[in-house]
Amino acid sequence: MIRLHTILPLAPLLGIMACAGGDEPKPDGAKPLVHPHLLLTEDRRADTIARLNDEPWATIWAKLATCAAAPLREPTPGDWDSGAHGANATVAECAATIAYLSDDEAEAEAAAQLSRAAMAVFDDNFEDNSDWDVNIRMPGPLIGYASAHDLLLAAGRLPEDEALALETKLINVTTMFWDEYLEEDVMRQITLGVSQNNHPIRTASAVGVIALAFPDAPDAEEWLNWSVSELSYLWGPTGQYVQSDGGVSEGPFYYGFGLSAAMAFFIAAHNSLDADAVFEADCRNRQDIDPWIGHGCVEGAPFTFNNPLFDPQFHAAVDWSITLRLPSGLRAPKEDGYFNPLNGGALLTGFGGAPYTRWDWENVTERPMEMSHGQNLIPHHLIYVSEQAPSEPPFLTRLMPVAGEAVFRSGWDTDARFVSFIAESGSARKTLHDHVDSTSFSLAAYGEYLLVDPGYYKPNELDNAVTSEPTAHNVLLIDGRGAPEKGLLTNFGDTDASFEQLHDGERIELAEAMMRFEDTDQRRAMIAVDGRYYLVVDRLDPDTTSPREHRWRVGGWASDEVGGAFTQHDDGATWERPLAGVRVTLASTAPGLTPTSPEFVSFEAPYVHEFNLSRDVAHHSVLDGVVNAVAPGFLAVLAPYRVGAELGEDDGPLTVTIRQQGEGWALIQVQLATETHWALSRDPDAPESFTLPDGGIITTDAAFALWSEDGGLAMILHGQSLTLDGVTLAEGDDAVIVVE
Template sequence: MRSRLHRSPLPVSSLHWTLAALALATSACGADGPGPSEPRDTGVHPRLLARPEHREILRSRVEREPYASIFATLKRRAERAYAEDPDPDSWDHLANGDNASTAQANALLAWAFDDRAAADKAREFLRRLEADWDTNTVLDINIRMAKTLMGYTNAWDLLSATPWFPAAESIEAERKITEITGQLFARYVEHDLYRDLLLRPAQNNHPIRTADAIAYAALAFPGHPAAGTWWSWSISELDYLWGENGQYVQPDGGVSEGPYYSGFAWGPTAALFIALDNALEGPLSFARDCRTRSDEDPWTGHGCVDGEQATFEPPLRGGLFTKAVDWSLTLRLPWGNRPPLDDGVFTPFNGSSLLTSFGGSGAHRWDWEQNRESPRSMEFGIDLIAHHLVYVDDAVAAEEPPLLTRFFPDAGNAVFRSDWGEEARWLLLVAEHGAARKAIHDHVDGTSFSLAAYGEYLLIDPGYYKPDALDNAKTSQSPSHNVILIDGRSAPDKGLFNNFGDADAWIRNTHDGDAVEYAEAHQDYQDTHVERSVAFVDGRYFVVGDRLATTHPAARAHAWRLHGYAGLTSGGTFELLVDGARWERTRAGVEARVQSTAPGLEVVEPPYTPLTAPHVHEFEQDRKAADHAVIDATIQAEAPGFLAVLLPYKVGADAGPDAPLEATPLEAAPGVVAWQIEGDGWTDVAVLRSQGAPGEVTLPGGQVLETDAELVVLRIDGERPFALMARGTQVLVDGAPRVTAPDATGVAVEE
């Protein structure tokens, strides 16, 4: 056995372009290898989505999988008719984005497969593109322009490599694309109102997707008078947010606005970085443009100096850009979609399999292929169908990721996972601090958790219900999450823009073991320090122990809140129990049982109003809101402790390892609560003690457990014995030590 101890519109200026060119000319002298580079017209086509040498690669692979299926998807895309603007007086991003995607598909067929009819269709779409972009009426159209600008620019680039694209048509297509880009830049970057409303406060997918779209045009059309300004602003943003010290990603890869919006930002950035890799060599030269920097916390001290010469190495083969993919992959639900953490819904990750051509592992391909609802997704956030045809490397075999349970203390996530199968038991514990929680799309969810098992999402994060576009999501405040509420709230509510609400929380005292895994979430709110422990036992069930310490001088209403995905209008069945509840869906269910170290605990359902917090959620891909059952384990006390067991089971399994588990409360002295948990050939015990409470618990078989620890979880019968304690120095059973520690400051495990 191993013992471990853990502690814990304005006229466009070309100034930036001129400065960048000067920097390139001087910095390249005497350098080893490629010097800093800038967009330039080499006369070579294609040079963005693909290079000339990719043509024969494409032609040789389309009859084998996975390329045959991708190719079929591309051809279906190419068959679409031109989509008219629904309102002839308003430029529509949806219709134009779809048309750009169709044009791109046809242009690829024309170039790679000598398809004259496809070339003619792509040309027709470019001819019909209207440049009256300023007639659009969508406030946040800036984040919806990558599909249009990248798609049409790729169509232009690919057609330029065919004999069927007359020079006059090429010039006219360039004029339209750059005219639209100029209007986009003028409104969102140069116009104070739009810039300060949608780019500066966010530092998220808004500036990223805006920069991706504008940089693509600057890269393709470097001779445009404004291209240098477009380039420097865009690369300034991408360097600041995705670069070596990127402010969008935490050092361990977590993205502050959650997996949904990080995926939305990642896809078009991948398309741009691939184009940069194809068109240029070495780091990118640019002059810093600071007009969208924020001086608000957490971005104070950004140090940006307008016009300062700088270089940026797109992190396509490493760095925070690829770390963000690994973080997202770790968070994935067992059947493939990302969880609805923060503002988000179930969604696949689009583009990670492209990394197999840039040093990425087979886990990225596996993640792309192994998705129950959206296998081989290629369109979330941006159309990457053609990219998948070019850059998925089938020489890199799909393989499961090497790690199961992982801890991201910078991001504030602890992810527990039994295996990489669709029926895995999975739990996400959230405890974000600093920049990791200070994001417009973040929720007040410190110490919350969500759980999936046996193919179902069971204990939930409520996702992204936002009926009012001018307000926060109704699911963003603490009552919509699995937290301890004190007088109805946990951490402060969030407001608009940079009024982030919430409070710093921390992942601490982690342990990744064989029979037991463990992490703590710490947070202060309502004059109370909350320490939430999660133990994942033998890949089968979870223990949640909550220890509170307060400076408040009187008893208050505490509610241990839990949201489950069943009941009311969400389908499945819900049953309220004396000491918990049971939620069940088609494949699986979960029984949650809870006790408190303070007397008088009562489990109730909070008052229900349809489509209102806390019961409302929106996380399914169809974006339909519904209501689910919620429970509160309520008590009036100063600082009560809570000990819960979360027991998932497989529907239809009446015996064996996946059948329902049996949890029995044990008699204990005041200030102490305990559970006995029984499964297929094993018996475990979990104990929670208030400070100063008696340290002895008599077990059902007559054994006596003695401890000075606050939390104990151990196996008393069965294979794979283990013992875990938090904030203690020993656990004895009938006088024999099961686990010891030199001090009581952390967590100790013997297994």
């Protein structure tokens, strides 16, 4: 039931490359099409050529030329070397793009020769493959070579025998790959079934492009049915991969890895398929276990493919990735992941997407204009990045309860302050690459990543990442334990956390998460104040009446090993790197709080991390605030500063002083450049009136209160009133009350 644009037979094409027109037969309603039809169609060629001297296309063209001239890799003898074949396919595609677009005969022919040389080293001995997860590596060789084949045919620069040889090899490899990874139930379940993530996305994208490239291949219809079924589901509203507000379950790194290959397929499908093409559902990879129960797939049911290029939810996922962008432009290393820019998001500008996706792509301190992570998309960026002027995103702080993300951002400049706070539930956390990290937070400021998510350190391929454990994150531990650790595959471990209170105001932004673990309800609020400093407020409601050890944990990117300086204080710690530092001040409503460092074990949580661009495995510094009590409350101030700025300057260190703690309440004074703020945390049975150091009387029934000394700023959390010397600063019935 697939209805493809008609693709003319190879031999006639060699003589009439650019001449086939609308008078050709139209079987089954499909319209005729000549090469190219994967990367682009002929109607885009002139416009693409016309802007090659303008930016950013001139830079992309230069990168395309560098890519085309890269040395070929010799495949490992006796193996089907996906790495070498993928690299060579990238050369072939880049060179073929130049051969098709260039009006300079010498340049075009030289590029064609480079592409043909890369094609010549491709082999179809897939039976010699030794990588069990080769499925995620198939987009490189299959998509790259198929695109190069298509482009050189369009340019009239691929001899018939070479074209047929490459087509035969690509079909042979795809057939063997399909038989092993899609037809064999055990292999399919291990690699694709339990993952439901970038693994099937990349697999379907690779197979789907081959089906589009060679629709007369014996199994092309089956390949395309499955690919479109799989990609429609995973990127759609019932696939559990993308949440309704755009969050992607496996985190920003592997989302980007899947997106790049998917973009290549979706663009090829847009160019190759009729808008009303009909497919038959292929349900072989659907799972009837949590969280995928109720997928609704009916084997063989007809459906029309709605290309995600035009789907708001697909665009929302790119927005979510941009939300998690550090001020550097690199993505935060949340879940299994590393620092990385996004490859492919800017292409949406060619399909009605927002201009800030191009801004995000261009404005990265390291690896700007990324076009290679996961899949070669250099040619795609040349063609599809819109001429619409890029602009910063219209949002700063974003509170995304379904995705389980609260991101507080002071601006889009590289010196901006940034905090990520996590509270995931359901399908947002039930995925292989998830970490047990709800209620954890990370912080960047003034050009430095300071309080860290530990990234993806996985020394044992048969086990979860060491950094997936709750003890590796900035969370509260009870008797040394957090939420349940992950098991293998679909034994997700962990527990649901959710945002119960959210507020996005002019001066105050708040997200309060609730999570139950170790027979205790924990509520943790993250509060951004003027985008300048942050408060972390923890309240506990345990089932037990016996005291236990509570560890309030935070790790920062400074140590003798990674550089910078770590200094432990009586009331917290400071992490400082070359450009910026952060002072963490910690108080408790229970007596006996002791700042300490947990036991150090090399290459184990909580010290080990792997997240920078070079993926260095190293160790950072960690602070635990330890107290033995039944239900201690915690109040922390995270105060970033610019190195070199003086005390009292806007970006300089803040003076943060604990004025009271340990008797059912904690009071902290924060001195900014022009204001003094007070933060108060109180236990449920604590007094409601307190005497301040200057003799003033503060009265509140709230679990937490914040106010400025001049009374111009006030908030209460879980209370109804806040007064200072009898003057009401805030009152109301809502859980969060803010006066600003």
